[in-house]
Amino acid sequence: MTSDPYRTEVADHSDRVLWQRAREGDGSAFGALFERHARRIYNYCFRRTGDWALAEDLTSTTFLLAWRSQGHAPLQAESALPLLYGIATNVLRNDRRSVKRRRAAFARLPLERTEEPDFADESPARLDDQAAMRELLRLFSRLPRREQDVVALCDWSGLSYEGAAAALEIPIGTVRSRLARGRRRLRELASTSGPEADVDVVPLRIEVSEQ
Amino acid sequence: MNTGLTPPPERDFPAGRLQQRKEQLVSEIYGAPAAPRQHHPRRILVLAAALAIAGILAAAAYAGYALTRPVTPVVTIGCYESDSLDANTAVLAAGTKSPVTACAAKYASAFPGTQRPAGFAACVLPSGSIGVFPTDTTGDTCKSLGLAEAP
Numbered sequence A: 001m002t003s004d005p006y007r008t009e010v011a012d013h014s015d016r017v018l019w020q021r022a023r024e025g026d027g028s029a030f031g032a033l034f035e036r037h038a039r040r041i042y043n044y045c046f047r048r049t050g051d052w053a054l055a056e057d058l059t060s061t062t063f064l065l066a067w068r069s070q071g072h073a074p075l076q077a078e079s080a081l082p083l084l085y086g087i088a089t090n091v092l093r094n095d096r097r098s099v100k101r102r103r104a105a106f107a108r109l110p111l112e113r114t115e116e117p118d119f120a121d122e123s124p125a126r127l128d129d130q131a132a133m134r135e136l137l138r139l140f141s142r143l144p145r146r147e148q149d150v151v152a153l154c155d156w157s158g159l160s161y162e163g164a165a166a167a168l169e170i171p172i173g174t175v176r177s178r179l180a181r182g183r184r185r186l187r188e189l190a191s192t193s194g195p196e197a198d199v200d201v202v203p204l205r206i207e208v209s210e211q
Numbered sequence B: 001m002n003t004g005l006t007p008p009p010e011r012d013f014p015a016g017r018l019q020q021r022k023e024q025l026v027s028e029i030y031g032a033p034a035a036p037r038q039h040h041p042r043r044i045l046v047l048a049a050a051l052a053i054a055g056i057l058a059a060a061a062y063a064g065y066a067l068t069r070p071v072t073p074v075v076t077i078g079c080y081e082s083d084s085l086d087a088n089t090a091v092l093a094a095g096t097k098s099p100v101t102a103c104a105a106k107y108a109s110a111f112p113g114t115q116r117p118a119g120f121a122a123c124v125l126p127s128g129s130i131g132v133f134p135t136d137t138t139g140d141t142c143k144s145l146g147l148a149e150a151p
Helices: A005-011 A015-023 A027-049 A052-070 A081-093 A096-108 A124-140 A145-156 A161-168 A172-192 B017-030 B041-066 B099-110
Strands: A206-208 B076-080 B089-093 B119-124 B130-135
Touching: A015 A027, A027 A052, A027 A081, A027 A124, A027 A145, A027 B017, A052 A081, A052 A124, A052 B017, A081 A145, A081 A161, A124 A145, A124 A172, A145 A161, A145 A172, A161 A172, B076 B099, B089 B099, B099 B119, B099 B130
Parallel strands: A206 B089, B076 B130
Antiparallel strands: B076 B089, B119 B130
């Protein structure tokens, strides 16, 4: 991959420059933006859903919607991350049917598939991640949605207060207050709830243990 | 992390899929796979021709291989809610039972509210792993999905 000199060239540019080049029709620039930020959006989506496969789909959806909703205008910030986190947060709010529809749309695209197995490559560690994350989400889902968003962005994804404010389009003071409330509430829930939380998280892809 | 509730560590995209997803997106947005601008048009033309030839050969080879390919050793199998590759999927650990038996045993709990199908068919997915699909009595489910039947 690194043998492509142009790819190295675009990878050195700021998000704002890549965005502008993408707007001018340069698909490689958009691809470079995806490579730069996909991992963080992927992990953010996983931590909101507890499902690696769904997180992968949601990451693609996020970038596609970012382009469709904002591709007509220059990027306002130097980094595209707050925009992407904000769109990912909105995508995560969408109902199950919308997500399923987008998955189907992507699946229809005529692309060659890689040779890696779909299921055999689910390493035990990833399955453990999913189990642990879903347990945490059972507790987390008891927070008001607005507090979930700021805790997930600031504490789980390492976004600054300013970044979270830009992502959610709310004032920084609101981020701080929601974060403080969310953290406090989460600590209280953790101290009062046993492992058998009664709030279910229903992912599209269901893991069934056969032990 | 100030809540004391720490999510699992971050992970990379599964190998190979980042590139696949990127091409998918660029194709969706621009109508064609991402291509560098022509800084070296001659070299790129030669490369494109070589890739096209390689692609045609690979496609021909794959077409012959797809319906007879062996199963990749699996630790998990996919149990599909309906006879579609886009259907909801339950991931089952590949135990000692046959894939069909394992899927049949878990189908009702994995897809509550969905009527239990008449039967199941185990097929070899394009990835080489096993997918189990609901089937009717005709037994052509794998073929209709363009997949080989699992042995």
